[in-house]
Amino acid sequence: MQAGNLDLFQSPFILEVLKFVILLILFFYAIFALLIARQVDLMSKTLITPVSPVVKAISIIHGGFAVGFIILVFGLL
């Protein structure tokens, strides 16, 4: 059974499917991250505190990373 599993997870078809699944998850994550950035913008305009610009900057960087990961994973896998 162990040898069968080993072969299965080395097959090009399975690896292609996994690559597609990983890219799909990262794609949805990137959309979600951009929505969070928009949400933080909305929140920061509603309640203005000294922390608001910091949170806003973090959300933008986070959105950038999420998009960057798609490109990185697409290139690596």
Place this chain on the structure above:
Amino acid sequence: MFPSYTENPSNVCFEGQDPDETILLLLRAHPITNLSWIIPAVIIFFIPFLTPPILNNLGFGGILNLPATYISAALVINYLLVLVITFEGFLYWYFNVYIVTSKNIVDIDFHSILFKNIDLAPLKNVEDTSSNMGGILKAIFNYGHVIVQTAGASENIDFANVPNPHKVSDFILDRVHIAGGH
């Protein structure tokens, strides 16, 4: 650094605040309520450490023989999930606030992504306040609900899980009396 009960906060203002309106009390849910997202985040953080022995025991150890890049991508997804749970949890806690100003009571809620709700009631319309505290955690950490009943057709304002609920309730009524309400 991030207090949940602040009287006369400085450097804080909100959308729609009048120039002559001052914030007297700024409230958030008690920090202990953040456990509802901290615990899942911690569990997901440790999933990569727990998964290999579990997979081996179940006979699916072959998954671990995937190329290192695939394993790394799975790890990245796992920790992105931890990051997003933590960030969203903090955002909801930090920006869902209850404010008592010299004129109004304001309840700012962000229920989900891109959904904003602001309840606003003039102090003179406040008829009554009540506070309740029930449950082990609430009794230990002294937090609970404050319900502000307002006149007219407007809905009551509910301050959920705020610290010192009885003190908050009394604070609001004192301000109502000063403002010349009921």
